[in-house]
Amino acid sequence: MEAEARPVIEALGLQLDLEAGDPALPHRHFTGRWGKRGETELMLTVNGRDPRHRCDSIGTDPATLSAYVTLKNFKPELCISAGTAGGWASRGAKIGDIFLSRSPLRFHDRRIPIPEFEAYGRGEYPSQDVTALADKLKFKLGNVSTGNSLNHTAEDLEMMVQFESDVKEMEAAAIARVAMLLGTPFFAVKAITDLVDSTHATQEQFLANLDLASERLSTAVIQLLRELAQITT
Numbered sequence: 001m002e003a004e005a006r007p008v009i010e011a012l013g014l015q016l017d018l019e020a021g022d023p024a025l026p027h028r029h030f031t032g033r034w035g036k037r038g039e040t041e042l043m044l045t046v047n048g049r050d051p052r053h054r055c056d057s058i059g060t061d062p063a064t065l066s067a068y069v070t071l072k073n074f075k076p077e078l079c080i081s082a083g084t085a086g087g088w089a090s091r092g093a094k095i096g097d098i099f100l101s102r103s104p105l106r107f108h109d110r111r112i113p114i115p116e117f118e119a120y121g122r123g124e125y126p127s128q129d130v131t132a133l134a135d136k137l138k139f140k141l142g143n144v145s146t147g148n149s150l151n152h153t154a155e156d157l158e159m160m161v162q163f164e165s166d167v168k169e170m171e172a173a174a175i176a177r178v179a180m181l182l183g184t185p186f187f188a189v190k191a192i193t194d195l196v197d198s199t200h201a202t203q204e205q206f207l208a209n210l211d212l213a214s215e216r217l218s219t220a221v222i223q224l225l226r227e228l229a230q231i232t233t
C-alpha cells in the first residue's frame with residue numbers, strides 16, 4: 001500500500017521512475033542508490049491504485065504481476081517483500097513488532113483436497129535464512145502465511161494454526177513464488193498492525209495502527225539495508 005511505502009520512499013530519497021515497468025499497469029517503481037558511494041542500486045515497487053476501484057491494489061494478483069515485472073526488468077540480487085501484517089498475541093506478537101520470514105512461506109486460503117494439489121495449494125516457497133539478521137537487529141522470526149482477505153474464515157484459521165503462523169498478510173507467498181521461479185533470493189519483513197486473536201475487528205486495528213506500523217517498517221528496512229550492505233560490500 002502507498003501508506004506502507006511512503007515513509008521508506010521518503011527516508012531513502014527514492015525517485016519515481018516512469019521508465020521502469022509497464023505503463024499499462026498501475027504499479028509504480030521508485031529507484032535510488034544506497035551505501036557510502038551509492039554502490040547499491042535500489043528499486044521499490046508499489047502495486048499502485050486499482051484503476052477500476054480507485055484504491056490500493058492489495059493482494060496476491062497485483063503482487064505476482066508487479067514482482068514479475070520488477071524481477072524480470074531490474075534483475076536484483078535480492079527481493080524483499082516489505083509490508084504490514086497481522087500477528088498473534090498468543091504467539092508473543094505486539095502491535096509494531098517487526099518479523100522476518102522463516103522458510104517456507106505458505107498460502108492459508110488455497111484448499112485443494114486432491115492429493116497431488118494439496119501442497120501446491122499451500123505454496124511452501126523458500127525464504128532466505130535471515131536468522132542472523134533477525135538476531136542482530138532484534139527482530140522476530142516468524143512463519144508467514146498469505147491469503148486474499150484481511151479477515152479470515154474458520155478454515156483459514158485452521159490452516160494457520162496447522163502452519164503455526166506468526167504473520168498473516170496478503171502478498172508475500174505470491175512474491176516468493178515469482179522469486180523462486182526467477183531464481184532471486186527472497187525474504188519478507190513485516191510490521192504488525194493487528195492481532196488476529198484480539199476481540200477487536202481486524203479492520204479497526206489495522207486502520208488505527210497503520211501509520212505506526214509503517215513508520216516501524218521504514219526504520220526496519222533501513223536497518224536491514226545497512227546490515228546487508230556490510231555483508232555484501
Ligand code: ADE
Pocket residue numbers: 084085086087149150151168169170193194196202206
Ligand atoms: N495486513 C495487515 N494486517 C493483516 C491481516 N490481519 N491479514 C492480512 N493482511 C494484513
